[in-house]
Amino acid sequence: MTKPGQGLTSAEVDERVARGEVNDVPARSSRSAADIVRANVFTRFNAIIGVLFLIILIVGPVQDGLFGFVIVANTGIGIIQELRAKRTLDSLAVIGEARPRVRRDGTTVELPTDRIVLGDLIELRPGEKCVVDGEVTEADSLEVDESLLTGESDPVVKQPGDRILSGSFVVAGSGAFTATKVGREAYAARLTEEASRFTLVHSELRGGISVLLKYITWMMVPAALGLVLSQLVVERHDAPEAVRRMVAGIVPMVPEGLVLLTSVAFAIGVIRLGRKQCLVQELPAIEGLARVDVVCLDKTGTLTEGGMDVQQVRPLGTTTQEDIDTALRALGAAEPHPNASLQAIVEAYPPGTGAPDGPRPAGSLPFSSARKYSGVAVTGPDGRTDAWLLGAPDVLLPAGDPVLADVTQLDRQGLRVLLLARPADGRLPDGEANRPPAAHPAALVVLEQRLRPDARATLAYFAEQDVQAKVISGDNAVSVGAVAGKLGLPGAERPVDARQLPAPDEGLARAVGEGTVFGRVTPRQKRQMVGALQADGHTVAMTGDGVNDVLALKDADIGVAMGSGSEATKAVAQIVLLNNSFATLPSVVGEGRRVIGNIERVAALFLTKTVYSVLLALLVICWHVPYPFLPRHLTLLSSLTIGIPAFFLALAPNRERARPHFVRRVLRYAVPCGLIAGAATFATYLLARHHYHGPGALAAETSVATLTLFLIAMWVLAIVARPYTWWRVLLVLAMGVGFLVVLATPWLQRFFALKLVGTTLPWTAVGVAVVAGALLEAAWRWVARTVPA
Incomplete structure (x- = not known):
């Protein structure tokens, strides 16, 4: 040096x-505060809603512009929550x-x-x-x-x-x-x-929502043009009334709260995990880990704690204990930054404790996970230089060596065994050599590994959730299998030596899929094994803390690094467990499932509204009738049946396993529900147009149509809120009570232009809603039974 x-x-x-x-x-x-504000304010739908809001402010009255204030509130909530998440991320990033x-x-x-x-x-x-x-x-x-x-x-x-x-x-x-x-x-x-300064892993959730919004935008354009012509030309309304009803037809097509709730759900997830010292470096990683069906675990630092203890040292052959002690002290002294195994040896054989005029280091070969051994050369008082190697017995010794039988017995006890050996030629090998040199065994160094107390429960959690756990380690396969067996991992009794695995194009995917515990895996093989699992259709998470895990962590769908791990692993991982607790992983999986399951749940509400809004617009255009609602009516309905309940449902606990095909799964419920709601509401509206006549008829018709749509939307909400818990039942009832308060309070009746006239049509509306509810239940069950998940 x-x-x-x-x-x-x-x-x-x-x-x-x-x-x-x-x-x-x-x-x-994380993104900057300015980026967060821009992302929440300057959106395609905010622009559309903003223009419509300005139009309503011009033609009035202000209560028809309530949807604009709702958008402002939603945007503010999104900004605040993402800024909170940013503060959490930034504070954790400083720690890590x-x-x-x-x-x-x-x-x-x-x-x-x-x-x-x-x-x-x-x-x-x-x-x-x-x-x-x-x-x-x-x-x-x-x-x-x-x-x-x-x-x-x-x-x-x-x-x-x-x-x-x-x-x-x-x-x-x-x-x-x-x-x-x-x-x-x-x-x-x-x-x-x-590339991007704020990169994101692939998110099916965000990608699916983007696809939905694109199609909705395409539908809005022809619907808006048709409504403008219908309300201004065909029905010959006065201009302000025509504009209000045209706006009323377009606004509910926009699922504005869906994007907001997705951002808020991710942000709340970041904050919750941050409290558990879990740094999420890429937000959709929360979603990604929830979709994972295979978790590849590195043994050291994940299933076992980083520290080890020297249990015993067994001399082999004619090597004296003094030579063994000298060699182990020299190996410790030669490595300024020892790994966990060598640190245990340093603690048992501290450098500098030998004779003052004892051997002096004359050269060293640092440990490499690819070589799986290290070396040192020492010069004795007599001027003679001896070389020593320390590493994996089955790497340094040829197959069939009698020493390996003793090593296997120790490996089966879950102990880690290193071989102290002398190079056959007496020289320290070149670090660039591809194969280890021939060596004469001198001693077995037996290390006891400390199991993580939380590892068993975490593995059990993954087993319950149908997530395969595979242990991929550079240590001896039998030893790794013994450790995994102590933790109750199924399949640990059949460990696989990675040196016997086929090449990637010769059946590696099948071998990796069938095995559970793999030992003697090189860094390159870890990467190949992750790739083989992905090629076989699996979503793979990889955990690790050492440099030998970096390549696999980078290629895995989700990389999880320990906070005490190397800087390289933390740099490529999407999630860093700053508390070094493997038990935090179930919390990350739980947050992902909460986000995905709940967003899918509330997306059905928002898209049902979009479907029935488009259908109503088309029916109005075809029948040449006034649009049945004012903007204030749909603002009230959206708030009570979608906006407010969706916010609570999106943040509720949810342990349903994440499933693929988000768009298909949401549309298969939203489309039939929206069609039923739109058709039933329009049928009631047509009945009301034949029943009411004279001044105030249009207001009476609108009130009946509003009642019908509210009852049907409440039925959809009751279906989406299943399975019921006390708070979900209370939430649905509270929304129903809110609508009754509007109908029963005179000033709220005037504000929302809602007044039920007579009893015949209101009860007819209830009857139509009950029939529609029965159809909703039938459609819900039929779709769940016939459409694959």
């Missing part, structure tokens, strides 16, 4: 800050933020990434991500993975003077580099700006 640099001085840092040479890349955690170690004034300090300046000397350790571009100045067996940038998964050995790119991460060794490009000039920052 070259002589360590001192880094920049405080004065040099101040000069660079003054020149703007700072790593000022925007945070990725990468804090690189930077040398300044000869001292190593941890700094936020936005305080790095041009020329800073940044240290690198295994698992850490390079946050800016630079040039390597120090390298101790430094190996860097640039796969996230280039797609090549083979680690690249770096020497002083080599270029290093932001977005790459360290897989082995350590070193330091000088920042040569910061901020938007860095390679990864340029790639990010070419």
Whole structure:
């Protein structure tokens, strides 16, 4: 290793800050406040509603413009909730933020990434991500993975003077580099700006709603033109009345609250998960995990805690205990950033506890998850140099070696076993060698792994929810199977050694689908296994905390990283469990199911309104009659039968398993319900036109039609609110009482222009609504029985 640099001085840092040479890349955690306001205010439907609202303000009266105030309130609610979610995301992002170690004034300090300046000397350790571009100045067996940038998964050995790119991460060794490009000039920052600054995983929910809104927009245009001609030309109304009824026909076609409730549901989910120290880096990841049917788990750090304990050391052959102790101390001393296994050895055999004139390290080979072993060379007092290797027994020893039988017995107990060995040629191997060298076994180091206390309950939860759990680990397959068996994972008794798996094009998908526990999996194989499951039609989540999990995390539908994991894993994951608790995953799944199930539930309400509004507009045009409602009537109906109850239903608990085909599932209920509601309402309206005559007839006809539509819409709400709970029953009843209050209060009657005249037509309206309700029930059951989920 070259002589360590001192880094920049405080004065040099101040000069660079003054020149703007700072790593000022925007945070990725969430959108800006301005973006949130724009996204909620400047929408296609807000523009349509805004124009119609201005028209009503011109022709009056103000109560016909109530829909405009509702839109303002909805937009405000959406902005407030998303800003709350942004604050939650940003505060959690600070907790989970990468804090690189930077040398300044000869001292190593941890700094936020936005305080790095041009020329800073940044240290690198295994698992850490390079946050800016630079040039390597120090390298101790430094190996860097640039796969996230280039797609090549083979680690690249770096020497002083080599270029290093932001977005790459360290897989082995350590070193330091000088920042040569910061901020938007860095390679990864340029790639990010070419894409989206606030990227999103695929969301079937949002995509489905966008498709629905596109079709609704197409339907609104001809319906609006037809209504304008009908009300202005055919019926020859006075202009203000014609405009009001034309607006009344168009406004209810807009499912304005559906987009709002989707945003609010996601935002509330972020806030709820934030309270459990779960950072959702991409909002629809909540939805994605709810759709997952396979969870791939890394054993270490997920099923087991990071720490381990040395249970025993078994000498093999003629190796003396003194040589074993010397080798283990040297291995610990040679690795400045030990992994969990080596840390346990360091704690049991602290460096510097041997004789003062004992062996001295003469070289080292850092551990790599691809190699699965590390090494050290030590020079004794007599000047002789010995080389030692520490790693997986079944990697360092040939198949059939008698030592492996003892290893298998220990693996079956769920213990982790490392082999201390001497290279046959007495030399430390080259780190770029593809195959391990021939070695003579010296000792078995037996480590006891600590199971996470919450792992069993979490695996049981996934089993209950029909989510397959697959353990994919780099450790020995038998040992991994024993650990999984202790946690009650079905299929753990048949572990699979990944070295025996077929190639991706030779049956890997079938082998991965049939197995549950896999050991000796390389980082590249983890990625291939995730891809094989996805190709087989599965939605895959991957959890992990080490650099060997990065590629699989990136390719999985949903990547979940532990907060204590490497910076590289946290950078590519959509969800970061800052509390390192595997037990948080059921909460994330629950939030996703709540969002999807409830939005699907309320979407049926909004789209039923759209369908019956379009049908009524078409019937009015064909029959050449005045539109039966004023805007205030439909504002009242929408608020009581859709807007208010939908808000509560969208935020309620919901544990229904997420199912695909959102658009098809919603339309199969909304279309028949909307057709029944529109036809029944128009039939009552025609009866009323034949029954009422003289002054005030149009108001009486409108009141009867409003009563009919309200009762049918309430029936739809009662169906959507199932299965009933006490609060859902109370919600439906409260909406019914609200309408009765309007009918019974004189000033509200005048305000909403509602007054039932006589008894014949009002009771006829009730009868029509009952018949329509029976048809709704029949249609609901028929669709559920005949249309596949």
